[in-house]
Amino acid sequence: MNTSLDLPSRFRFVLVRTSHPGNIGSAARAMRTMGFSRMELVTPHRFPDREAAALAAGADDVLAGAGVHQELVEGLAGSNLAFGLSARRRGVNLPELTPREAAMQALAAAERGEQVALVFGNERTGLENEELARCHAMVRIPSVDDFSSLNLSQAVQVMAYELRVALLGESMPVAPPVHDEPPADAAQMERFYEHLAQTLDDIDFHKGRAPTTIMLRLRKLFQRAQMDARELRMLHGIFADAQRMARLAGEKK
């Protein structure tokens, strides 16, 4: 079932807010040389575009099949594990992996039947905090400190290359995180965060403060935990009881 033949189809490359169509084309070519063809575009500046097609250099199937989305969460739909490529050094509460470590973890996940996303931000600004908060780990390509910015398609090439090497079995996979069930997908996590946000409102946690920062921190915490569906059900149950108490307390007034 999980033959190596269909493993590459479990990987998707998600390009977020890409400014230059040429980079989308170059990224498609880079993916295709390494055997990957699923591309998801989130609010690309221009797509489809002649320049993208020209730089794809024959990887037309990748561009033709690319999904175009308004929100990152749509580009991640159905994925169980998301890696955000970033050049940032700190301030992000996510595990930081090398491309090689990420490739091993991604391969192990794909072998368990999971869907894996590699997420790349805008050429100039990279991934925003809220975008990284939807990822389970951050991947830093080990560039030098005084010239750290790889071209977008070069970053795609490095990550696709490491995945290809991992798929070819050159490196031994590390032990995957142990779960009884597969990790929740992006849509399940969004429902979880919505319920969590509503619960915090109901128990009057914010007390007038803006909830944005808190929700971002909670997202990072829970993304890191890579929860499975059973764990989500347990937390949904806890939230429901806290909401019930809030309702009873409210009726009292």
Next chain:
Amino acid sequence: MNTSLDLPSRFRFVLVRTSHPGNIGSAARAMRTMGFSRMELVTPHRFPDREAAALAAGADDVLAGAGVHQELVEGLAGSNLAFGLSARRRGVNLPELTPREAAMQALAAAERGEQVALVFGNERTGLENEELARCHAMVRIPSVDDFSSLNLSQAVQVMAYELRVALLGESMPVAPPVHDEPPADAAQMERFYEHLAQTLDDIDFHKGRAPTTIMLRLRKLFQRAQMDARELRMLHGIFADAQRMARLAGEKK
């Protein structure tokens, strides 16, 4: 003497008969992100060139220092070991290495004080047989058979990346999760679990069931998340508000 600081200077990237000046610029950027700056150009179609400068994206020092030669042998002058990048499968009587194997051998040579060249051919035709004959080994980037042609600067990026990883230490250290604060210690985690257990009691989550299994599952989940002290404070705050609601609800009865 052979400190890792001067090792990168023992590597040169030799681009032979490059057609597109933009690729020279992109290659310069790719090299520079990985800490390499010595470029040698053999009969480039156009150089210097505005497009090369534009795509170098700040790696001007690489372009400014690039040698321009009429013959490959001049570009290789002083080098002790040359690797020719090629997508060819056969017909070349040279050892065939993966980029990773080549990087290890290149690193070992550089550590012995040798000069190492990475040689890249024309975009369309690659390296000619006479050019490969001046190399000591062939490097094949493991692209898929039905779409094997990497863009020139992408091939440079992959090779430079593997050299960088080799220079950083054959296997890069596993990065710990990045936190703004250190992860909570065991005592802090115990207080967290006590507060969580008490909160579940207060909001009547268990409804008569034994709490043991649930608490065990919650422990596994939150241990995995490796929370820091700030995150613990946030969750303590949430629990306190849920308890407050439960108290208000209870007073109602």
